[in-house]
Structure formats: C-alpha cells, structure tokens
Amino acid sequence: MRDFDFAAPDSLDAAVQLLAKNKGKARPLAGGTDLIDYLRTGRLSADLVVDLKRIPELNVLEVTQQGLRLGAAVPCYRIYEHPEIGTHFAALVDACSIIGGIQIQSRASVGGNLCTSGPAADSTPALIALGAQCVIASASGSRTLPVEQFCTGPSQNVLQPGEILQEVTIPLPEADSGSHYRRFIPRNEMDIAVVGVGASVTVKGGQISNARIGLGAVAPHPLFAEDVSNWIVNQPASDATYIEAGQRARKIISPIDDHRGTAEFRTHVTGVLVERVLREAVQRAESGTAG
Amino acid sequence: MTAQQVVTAEINGRPRSFLCEPRQTLLEVLRDQLDMTGTKEGCSNGNCGACTVLLNGRPVVSCLVLAVECNGAQIETIEGITPKDGLLPLQNAFLENAALQCGICTPGFLMATKALLRDSPNPSEEEIRFKLAGNLCRCTGYDKIVKAVQDAAERQAATK
Numbered sequence: 001m002r003d004f005d006f007a008a009p010d011s012l013d014a015a016v017q018l019l020a021k022n023k024g025k026a027r028p029l030a031g032g033t034d035l036i037d038y039l040r041t042g043r044l045s046a047d048l049v050v051d052l053k054r055i056p057e058l059n060v061l062e063v064t065q066q067g068l069r070l071g072a073a074v075p076c077y078r079i080y081e082h083p084e085i086g087t088h089f090a091a092l093v094d095a096c097s098i099i100g101g102i103q104i105q106s107r108a109s110v111g112g113n114l115c116t117s118g119p120a121a122d123s124t125p126a127l128i129a130l131g132a133q134c135v136i137a138s139a140s141g142s143r144t145l146p147v148e149q150f151c152t153g154p155s156q157n158v159l160q161p162g163e164i165l166q167e168v169t170i171p172l173p174e175a176d177s178g179s180h181y182r183r184f185i186p187r188n189e190m191d192i193a194v195v196g197v198g199a200s201v202t203v204k205g206g207q208i209s210n211a212r213i214g215l216g217a218v219a220p221h222p223l224f225a226e227d228v229s230n231w232i233v234n235q236p237a238s239d240a241t242y243i244e245a246g247q248r249a250r251k252i253i254s255p256i257d258d259h260r261g262t263a264e265f266r267t268h269v270t271g272v273l274v275e276r277v278l279r280e281a282v283q284r285a286e287s288g289t290a291g
Numbered sequence: 292m293t294a295q296q297v298v299t300a301e302i303n304g305r306p307r308s309f310l311c312e313p314r315q316t317l318l319e320v321l322r323d324q325l326d327m328t329g330t331k332e333g334c335s336n337g338n339c340g341a342c343t344v345l346l347n348g349r350p351v352v353s354c355l356v357l358a359v360e361c362n363g364a365q366i367e368t369i370e371g372i373t374p375k376d377g378l379l380p381l382q383n384a385f386l387e388n389a390a391l392q393c394g395i396c397t398p399g400f401l402m403a404t405k406a407l408l409r410d411s412p413n414p415s416e417e418e419i420r421f422k423l424a425g426n427l428c429r430c431t432g433y434d435k436i437v438k439a440v441q442d443a444a445e446r447q448a449a450t451k
C-alpha cells in the first residue's frame with residue numbers, strides 16, 4: 001500500500017480543518033471496508049487518511065419525535081441492534097442486515113456506503129424510500145440535500161473537496177406506514193445486488209396515501225422512482241397496483257450488462273422486486289409491526 | 292516515508308504498544324510485527340474471513356482495519372482464546388466434528404463463532420449459515436463446520 005499520513009481528530013471542526021488544508025488529497029475513513037481495499041489496490045490514493053470515528057457528531061444514533069439522526073460513521077450493526085429503528089425505519093434495517101457479512105457489518109457505515117457511491121449500494125435505495133436528507137459539513141458551514149441527489153454517477157457524488165457527510169436524517173413516518181428493502185443476488189448472502197429495491201408506503205383504509213420507491217443497480221446511481229411513486233398514491237393496496245408499479249419501474253431504468261446479469265434480466269427483476277417489496281411494505285404498514 | 296506512529300492497544304487482555312506505519316493493516320502488524328501468526332491471511336480484501344479477530348468485542352476482518360485505528364482498542368485473537376487447562380468447548384467441537392482440514396480458515400471461524408455464540412447461544416442452522424457467511428472454507432464443504440457450531444452451542448449450554 002502506498003504511504004499516507006493518518007489523523008484521528010476528535011472534533012468535527014478539527015476534521016473539516018484537516019480536509020480543508022489537504023484539499024483533495026485527504027480521504028475520510030469511517031468503517032474502511034471500501035477505502036482500505038481501494039488504497040491497497042491503488043484504485044484510490046491519499047496523502048492523509050482522516051479517521052472520523054472519534055468524532056461525536058458522526059456517531060450520533062437517535063430516534064426522536066423529529067425522526068432518525070444517523071451519524072455518517074455509525075456501523076451497520078448498531079442500526080439493526082437499535083431497539084427502535086426497526087419499528088419505524090424497517091427498510092434501513094433490512095439493508096444493513098445484508099451488507100457484506102457480520103465482520104463487514106461491524107465496521108461498514110451507511111454514510112460510507114453513500115459516499116462510496118456504488119450504483120448497487122444496498123442502503124441507498126432504502127434511504128431514498130424513507131425520504132432521507134444528507135447533512136454535509138465543511139470548514140465554511142453546512143448544507144443539506146435529499147439523499148436521491150447525493151450520488152451523481154458510479155463512485156461519484158456531490159461532495160466537494162473539503163466537505164464531509166456528517167449525518168443522515170430521516171423524518172418519522174406517519175402512522176400506518178411500512179417499509180422494506182430487498183435485493184436479488186445469485187447467492188444467499190455476501191454478494192452485490194443485481195437489483196435492489198426499497199419502498200415505503202402509508203396505507204389508509206386499503207388505499208395507499210404515500211409512497212416512495214428507491215431503485216439500486218439499474219442506473220449509474222441509485223434512483224428515486226418519482227413518477228412511479230406519485231402514480232401509486234391513491235391507488236388501492238392491491239396486487240394489480242404492485243404489478244403495474246413494477247411495469248412502470250421497468251421503463252425508467254437504464255441497467256447495464258455485466259457478469260452479474262444482463263440488462264434484460266435486470267429489467268425483468270426490477271419489476272418483480274418492485275411488486276414484492278411493495279406487497280411487503282404494505283403488509284408491514286397494515287400489521288403495524290414495522291413502520 | 293511517513294512517520295511511524297505508536298499504537299497502544301489491549302491484545303488478548305494484555306496492554307501492548309507497537310510502532311507501525313499508517314498504511315499497515317492490523318493483520319500485517321499482528322503477523323509480521325507482533326509474531327502472532329495464528330490470524331491467517333486469505334484474500335486480504337475482506338471476502339474470506341480468515342483474518343477475523345474481535346475488535347472491541349465485534350468480529351472484524353483485520354485485513355480491512357488499519358493498525359493505527361486501534362489506539363486504545365481491545366483486540367482478541369486466536370492466540371488468546373484457549374484457557375490454560377485445555378480447550379474451549381468450541382475448539383473441542385471443531386476437532387471432534389472434523390470441522391477442519393487444511394486449517395487455514397479455522398482461526399477465523401473460531402473467532403467469528405465465539406462472537407456468534409456469545410450473542411446467540413442457541414442459533415438455528417440457518418442463523419449459523421447466515422452469520423458465518425463472511426468466512427470461507429475451501430475444504431470442508433461447511434456442513435461439518437455448521438454441525439460443530441451446533442455441537443459447541445450444546446456443550447456451552449451444558450457447562451453453564
């Protein structure tokens with residue numbers, strides 16, 4: 001591995017100062033499950049690696065009346081072991097439980113998954129479904145943007161040199177809501193999504209009053225299926241709705257052919273998963289077991 | 292070359308200080324600097340689990356941890372799990388169920404299983420297979436490992 005310096009600041013201020021000083025040549029480190037491999041193989045280089053895990057703001061994990069605050073360095077296991085997150089944000093727990101294996105989940109963070117900006121990131125479609133916002137910090141202040149605007153292409157996102165993702169926030173879903181994330185992989189576990197779908201819905205009297213669908217691995221970056229989501233609103237919570245939503249989702253994607261699957265296959269699977277994920281999200285909303 | 296850093300961590304219950312470069316992984320430092328070669332290197336990219344150790348009680352792949360991250364941490368490796376008076380129930384279960392052949396994967400499986408049985412003393416077969424999916428074995432075909440873990444769970448329950 002090429003040489004680099006290392007710093008582990010214990011305040012957000014110190015971290016953004018370090019990044020500002022080393023513009024473009026400093027790499028933030030959270031769980032390291034992508035970064036350390038990329039540095040070792042030379043896919044990325046760094047003069048300075050800045051460990052963010054000692055910064056209190058990046059370790060925040062709390063559910064309040066406002067919703068979820070998720071510090072960017074919080075590892076996956078803390079999310080699925082949290083007593084309340086599964087109740088309100090089930091899709092996020094679904095995703096965090098299937099990223100890598102147990103060892104990866106001990107270290108990998110949702111914030112890091114977002115910042116690596118892989119098109120097939122599992123947690124991003126779940127965040128899109130749940131309506132998450134990204135809080136970005138830099139030496140000159142902070143800005144917030146919807147998660148679906150964060151990734152801009154494969155390994156690309158809106159972060160400018162000197163900026164770090166501080167936290168992700170998700171509003172508390174209203175009553176009678178449910179969410180789910182599911183992916184297709186050829187193995188049972190430890191694999192990268194061929195297609196990943198997250199959905200959240202609110203169901204009132206058998207009718208869907210709110211819906212958001214996030215799609216992964218079928219475009220250069222995870223997608224918010226906005227038109228499909230809007231179409232679902234006011235439809236009955238029925239198989240016909242889920243199937244039609246799947247059909248519509250197939251038309252907005254631009255998947256690639258690769259060794260994991262052809263574009264044709266991905267298109268087919270997208271429809272199937274949208275249908276199944278919606279069905280499960282509605283079931284969760286109606287049973288009230290998991291928002 | 293960048294300056295080496297001093298790292299102090301508790302390894303297998305004992306405080307240890309070592310010098311390392313920021314680019315060295317915990318796996319490299321354990322094996323090459325501290326001569327603790329029980330932790331194995333398989334892929335060096337996080338896929339095989341041969342390098343699994345417990346970091347602050349959590350199973351991690353030490354090839355994807357920088358040693359400099361471990362300042363102040365508690366680390367448990369395969370060298371630290373054997374009691375003075377024999378083997379752990381878990382180790383006996385692996386031996387008696389023939390859950391190893393070449394043995395390269397075994398330290399990683401033992402560390403991952405130790406954490407698994409601590410958090411879930413009576414796991415189902417499905418849970419064992421899911422939670423050990425981050426550990427690969429090229430020899431046994433996994434069935435014997437799963438049986439050994441189930442056996443270890445029973446042995447642990449019996450000793451309580």
Ligand code: FES
Nearest residue numbers: 333334335340354
């Ligand atoms: S050597 Fe670390 S996971 Fe394979």
Ligand code: FES
Nearest residue numbers: 392393428429430
């Ligand atoms: S015993 Fe040889 S790899 Fe598992």
